[in-house]
Amino acid sequence: MGWELGPDWTELTQECLLDIFSRLSLEERWTGPMFVCKTWMNGCQDPSLNLVFDLETKFQSLPGSLSCWWSPEFGDKIDSVLRSVVDWSQGGLKEVRVSHCTDSSISYVAERCPNLEVLSVKYCPKVTDDSMLKIALMCPNLKELDISFSYKISCVCVDMVGKSCKSIQTFKRNLMDPAEVTKSVPSNYVEDPSIFLIYGNIDAYVIGKHMHQLKHLELRFSTLSNNGLAQLCEGCSNLEYLDLCGCNKLTSDGVTNSISNLKHLKEIKKPSFPAFII
Template sequence: MGKKRVVVSSSETTAVVVEQLRGWEGLNPEILALIFVRIPADAMVRGVPFVCKPWMEVVAGPYCWHDIDVEAWCRRRDVSRAVDVDFVVKKLVRRSKFTVQRLSAYRLGESGFFLVSICGRSLKVLQSPMSSITDYMVIKHIKPLPNLKLLDISHCYKITHKGIAAFGNHCKSLIHLKRRMPPLLDEDCSPIDDSEAKTIATTMVSLQRIELCFGRFGDMGISEIVTKCKSLTHLDIEGSCNVELNYGDLKEICESLEHFRCPQIDYSDGFFDNDEASEDVDSVSSIYD
């Protein structure tokens, strides 16, 4: 049998390539979203929607916004006004149709916090360091967030033990609290204020990981935490100059934890090195999925 030679014109080749490209358009929106979310949020908004109409519809829909991370954008833009952050956060939360599972944003304000707080059962991780949220805002706007597992309110100067109590009373599934504050000056180390530590111990008893760097609390406050938070495995109180670990058997209890960092321990020997800390973060982050 003789061989038959087929010649394909350039126009036909182009048609085949175009047809293959159209396969992307026909993909399920959820599958496309899994690809798009690997792109930084601001880059995705600026570039992806202009490729084709189906891609624009995917980015405008809820599937790309279950995880909202604008932390890098906040850093790069040096956004100093909460209203700018709130505008972006509100827009993306609405796109998600209030199905956000994780939000990470600096300098969150009242209107942004309000919209995030009504995400309800879907929200698992809320990271809003350096926000302007006050106790009054938290008490006024916080709704039950039964599945929230990680809360980061580091460098939130306007939140006190009253706001922490409101979070604790509405977020019963919390297992990780970040409450890192800026380093204290020597004259700021007194008087001791155990109010936040005692509130955490009373309202967040299920916590497994607690980061309270540079807090004003003393031995009594830490004793309340390690006594009442029965599931605690990680405690970081580095820079908390009022802690002396001289209260009863507090030192022994703290050192029996899986990981413990405090002002009295020298970390130069690799007690809590970065590799080990990174592994811990990776292992715990899987719990939030």
């Protein structure tokens, strides 16, 4: 009985390869076909396959917060991967969802991807205003921005994003639950948490002043007060979703009065207000 030869996968056309690779996740492409042969590696580097860079789902799938994630070496690896995708996209990268990267790669994105629409840089202690101001100035088409838990990004960045990115509809500026800080992140991650005590109302003022088109806003564990929320809601009358969980400086009456201006509001997550005891 003779041997039956299977198909020669190296003979697939570029169109067939791209169709197959487009069905794979970023991780699957990076750990599989890229190492088969040079033709397949070139296929994985096609610009059409590198319009989205999403590592968020990978981080979420792993249990807890691994200590290695917070090391400089890990940050360098994330930066290297992100810069590669930027190059392969040939400037067409539209969506970046990543954690534990640094200013280096975010600046690289800002300088080379003017059509960026989505940026999520959660848990990035090495991302600061230096790179985020470049994003604000060089990526005017930004529609969604998540800077949650990245404590080196200040209200200066929030102000510039509001002034420059007039298409932004989703903004997330969540802070950590104090219990999470002590349980799952290095003790030096938030070097001086007291600095954020003054940011809540400043953020609220800036958001209300510049982000009138916002539809989705998350400010979990923010330190904004009733006055700050009132200013915010007055300026962002198009809000459809508002998350205020953990905002312990707010009162029930303050929230009720402020959101009365939000005629399009579909969902709100309120803080856990203490029960009123007679």
